[in-house]
Amino acid sequence: MSYVVEVNEGVVEASQMGCDWWYARRSAFVASGKLRDVKPAGLIGGVVALGPYDEDDAQFMAGHMVESGGLPRTAVCVKRCSQ
Numbered sequence: 001m002s003y004v005v006e007v008n009e010g011v012v013e014a015s016q017m018g019c020d021w022w023y024a025r026r027s028a029f030v031a032s033g034k035l036r037d038v039k040p041a042g043l044i045g046g047v048v049a050l051g052p053y054d055e056d057d058a059q060f061m062a063g064h065m066v067e068s069g070g071l072p073r074t075a076v077c078v079k080r081c082s083q
Contacts, residue, residue: 002052002081005062006038009045011075018070025069052081 012022029035029050039047051058058078065071 001055003055003058003078004049004051004053004081005058005065006047006049006077006079007065007071008047008075009041010047011072013045015072015075017072017075018065021069022065022071049079 007022009022012019026035026048029048034050036049037046038049050061053061055078062076062078065076066073
């Protein structure tokens with residue numbers, strides 16, 4: 001089973017929590033091919049998915065984004081891929 005980590009960039013931007021951390025690392029996810037748009041940005045950031053990963057790696061990454069990166073807990077979630 002594959003999982004993705006979804007990041008709601010609108011929540012990150014609105015809260016101003018972890019913005020610098022997230023946008024400094026976002027380009028690495030783009031370069032690796034692991035980032036895809038789920039909901040494109042409108043006036044404020046959209047939703048992106050990182051992955052696919054196994055469940056343990058996705059959970060670890062989501063926790064790291066909140067605990068170390070400072071992203072709001074409400075901006076990050078793990079979801080099972082619908083493949």
